[in-house]
Structure formats: C-alpha cells, structure tokens
Amino acid sequence: MERQRERGFKLTPQRLAILEYLDGNRDHPAAEDIYHNVKKSFPTMSLATVYNTLEALKRRGEVVELTIDPERRHYDPNTEPHHHLICLRCKKIVDVHKEFRINIPPAQRQGFRITGNHIEFYGVCPECTRKGGVEMAVFKCESCGATKEGRCKPKKCPKCGETGTMSKQG
Amino acid sequence: MERQRERGFKLTPQRLAILEYLDGNRDHPAAEDIYHNVKKSFPTMSLATVYNTLEALKRRGEVVELTIDPERRHYDPNTEPHHHLICLRCKKIVDVHKEFRINIPPAQRQGFRITGNHIEFYGVCPECTRKGGVEMAVFKCESCGATKEGRCKPKKCPKCGETGTMSKQG
DNA sequence: ATAGCAGATAAGAATGGTTCTTGTCAAGAA
DNA sequence: TTCTTGACAAGAACCATTCTTATCTGCTAT
Numbered sequence: 001m002e003r004q005r006e007r008g009f010k011l012t013p014q015r016l017a018i019l020e021y022l023d024g025n026r027d028h029p030a031a032e033d034i035y036h037n038v039k040k041s042f043p044t045m046s047l048a049t050v051y052n053t054l055e056a057l058k059r060r061g062e063v064v065e066l067t068i069d070p071e072r073r074h075y076d077p078n079t080e081p082h083h084h085l086i087c088l089r090c091k092k093i094v095d096v097h098k099e100f101r102i103n104i105p106p107a108q109r110q111g112f113r114i115t116g117n118h119i120e121f122y123g124v125c126p127e128c129t130r131k132g133g134v135e136m137a138v139f140k141c142e143s144c145g146a147t148k149e150g151r152c153k154p155k156k157c158p159k160c161g162e163t164g165t166m167s168k169q170g
Numbered sequence: 171m172e173r174q175r176e177r178g179f180k181l182t183p184q185r186l187a188i189l190e191y192l193d194g195n196r197d198h199p200a201a202e203d204i205y206h207n208v209k210k211s212f213p214t215m216s217l218a219t220v221y222n223t224l225e226a227l228k229r230r231g232e233v234v235e236l237t238i239d240p241e242r243r244h245y246d247p248n249t250e251p252h253h254h255l256i257c258l259r260c261k262k263i264v265d266v267h268k269e270f271r272i273n274i275p276p277a278q279r280q281g282f283r284i285t286g287n288h289i290e291f292y293g294v295c296p297e298c299t300r301k302g303g304v305e306m307a308v309f310k311c312e313s314c315g316a317t318k319e320g321r322c323k324p325k326k327c328p329k330c331g332e333t334g335t336m337s338k339q340g
Numbered sequence: 341a342t343a344g345c346a347g348a349t350a351a352g353a354a355t356g357g358t359t360c361t362t363g364t365c366a367a368g369a370a
Numbered sequence: 371t372t373c374t375t376g377a378c379a380a381g382a383a384c385c386a387t388t389c390t391t392a393t394c395t396g397c398t399a400t
Contacts, residue, residue: 010347010348012347012348012349014348014349015348044349044350045349045350046349046350046351046352047350047351048349048350048351048352049348049349049350052348052349070358
C-alpha cells in the first residue's frame with residue numbers, strides 16, 4: 001500500500017494508523033472493526049475519521065468496498081481483482097486468488113459494456129463443516145464478558161465490538 | 171410463483187397484492203418500491219407488511235434478496251440461479267440467464283464446501299453508453315415535481331419514490 | 341513572523357433503511 | 371361463544387452511515 005503524501009491526501013497520524021491496521025489484513029473488516037482496533041493505540045480516534053479515510057482510500061483505489069453483507073460494508077485492502085468465498089453459517093469472507101475466464105456471450109450482454117466481474121462463492125467453511133450437525137457452543141468475550149451461542153467462534157464480540165476476544169466456554 | 175395457502179403462510183389480500191406486483195417483475199425492486207407501487211391499489215398498506223411478507227417469501231425461497239446495492243436491499247422473484255449485470259453509472263441491475271461452469275480448484279477452496287455462486291458483471295448499460303461523455307440532463311417527476319440531474323433517466327423519483335414518473339426536462 | 345486558507349479531526353446530530361413493539365382485528369378450532 | 375394464532379397498521383426504535391459544526395493543523399503568500 002502506498003504511503004505517500006500526494007495529490008491532496010495528507011498522511012496524518014490517524015490515517016497512518018488506519019492504513020497500518022488495514023495493511024496485510026485479510027479479515028475484510030467493517031468500519032466499526034477498524035475503529036475499535038485503531039482506537040486501542042489511538043484513543044481519540046473518531047468513527048467519522050474512519051469513514052472519511054475509507055472514503056478517501058476508496059476514491060484513490062487503495063481499498064475496495066464489499067457489499068456482500070447486507071448488515072454492514074466491509075473493506076478489502078487487497079485491490080488486485082479477486083473473488084470471495086462466503087461461509088453461509090458464520091458469514092466469514094475469504095479471498096480466492098484465481099482468475100476465471102468468464103466470457104459472457106453478446107446475446108446475454110444486453111448491450112452492456114462489461115468492465116469487470118466479481119464472483120461470490122457460497123458454502124460452508126471447514127470450521128463450520130467440522131461442527132457439522134446441530135452442535136452448539138457458548139462463547140464468551142474476554143473483554144466485556146458478553147456471551148453468545150453459535151456453531152463457530154465469532155470473530156467479533158457482538159456487544160463490545162472487539163475482535164479476537166471471544167473464546168469457547170466450558 | 172406458488173400462490174397457495176400452505177404451511178402457515180396465509181394468502182391475505184395484502185400479500186396477494188405484493189405477490190402480484192412481484193410476479194414477472196424484472197426490475198429488482200427495493201422494499202420501498204414495492205410499498206409505493208402496491209399502495210396505489212391498496213392505500214392502507216404498511217411498509218412493515220412489505221418487510222414481513224418479503225421475509226416470509228425469502229424463508230419459503232420464493233424471492234431472493236440481492237445485496238449488490240449498499241444503500242438498500244433489492245428483491246428478485248426469479249429464483250432460478252442466475253447472475254447479474256450492474257450498470258456503474260445508473261445502478262440498473264439486469265438478469266443474465268446463462269450458466270457458467272466455474273470449478274474452483276481444491277487448492278483455492280480452502281476447505282470450503284461450495285454450494286453455489288453468484289457472478290456480478292460490472293459495466294455500463296446501453297442507455298448510459300449512448301449518453302457517453304459528460305452530457306447531463308434534468309429529469310422531473312410527474313408526480314411530485316421534484317427534479318434531479320443525471321446522465322440517465324432515474325427509474326425512481328428520489329423524492330416521492332414513485333417509479334416510472336421521471337421524464338426529461340427541456 | 342503573521343494572516344489567511346485548505347483540509348483534517350472529534351463530537352455529536354441527522355438520516356434513512358430495516359426491525360421491533362404495541363394494540364387491534366379476522367379466521368379457524370374447541 | 372371463547373380461545374388461539376397469525377396478520378395488520380402505525381409508529382417507535384435501532385444502527386450503520388453521513389452530515390454538521392467548531393476547532394485545529396500545516397502550508398503559503400504577503
């Protein structure tokens with residue numbers, strides 16, 4: 001990811017913190033995820049700044065907005081064209097780094113000038129497949145103590161929004 | 171589309187009106203679109219009823235929810251697996267009725283059990299291509315009088331929400 | 341330097357699509 | 371009839387996102 005002060009994009013400490021969190025991140029975080037994580041090392045960070053920065057990065061093509069999840073938008077710092085695998089159980093999103101040569105015949109093209117495509121593969125991730133049947137577990141947040149029932153460990157606490165703090169309860 | 175009273179789904183007049191509006195509709199309407207149009211012939215219709223009905227139809231697999239547009243959810247009464255063409259200018263969504271044989275190699279599958287896929291083709295629709303350059307026009311709603319500037323005729327009035335009421339202003 | 345400008349920030353209000361709540365009502369069962 | 375169930379309308383609540391406002395900071399030209 002470019003980190004230069006150029007074309008009216010000022011690299012402020014806040015933006016740098018967001019860029020650093022995003023850099024190499026493969027979790028497709030939502031704005032709130034970014035906010036909560038960057039806030040740890042930058043307590044005065046505002047959610048509006050996260051949105052502003054994401055908007056600027058989007059315009060500069062340094063981040064891609066994913067509209068896979070109807071609840072919230074997710075952001076992908078990986079801007080090379082790629083596709084996504086979506087777990088229908090735990091809603092996890094993972095990248096697919098393979099080019100598929102899909103040529104849509106002119107008859108189906110309906111006059112459109114096609115410039116790109118994106119494939120969403122739906123399925124069940126290995127973790128959820130393993131927990132296969134109806135097996136349920138309770139997960140507790142180490143940070144705020146909230147609990148949640150589910151088949152897979154939630155990436156993010158549904159209460160306090162922290163990521164990576166949920167662990168399986170005996 | 172099935173129109174039978176079965177498995178706890180009561181075919182009330184409201185639901186019938188929604189089903190009739192949806193049946194054969196190729197415009198991928200949002201909940202608000204359905205609400206405004208059904209309201210014409212059913213003035214007491216509530217937006218909550220539209221959402222309830224869409225939820226019920228979704229659970230019964232009679233309608234598919236599209237999360238292509240980050241602004242609002244769109245509903246497609248065409249439940250056969252198909253793909254979509256999206257105009258990046260006017261945000262129009264049209265169906266692509268062709269099966270693409272995409273087999274994702276096990277190395278890329280990352281342990282997922284794949285059950286389906288959906289391809290979004292991005293491009294520019296024929297209407298927007300025609301208006302190619304920077305040409306802009308003003309469109310006025312015949313219903314509420316609101317005006318909007320743009321390259322293509324908006325399907326829906328941004329103010330009153332009626333569809334098909336926008337026409338080009340001299 | 342100093343003033344002035346442009347863009348960034350924090351805080352919180354506003355927006356708007358979706359969901360929830362409440363009270364009412366109609367249809368079918370007992 | 372009375373009970374139960376589900377649907378309805380109206381509006382409140384919710385929550386992700388956007389907007390507004392008032393600072394604040396770092397440039398630039400005077």
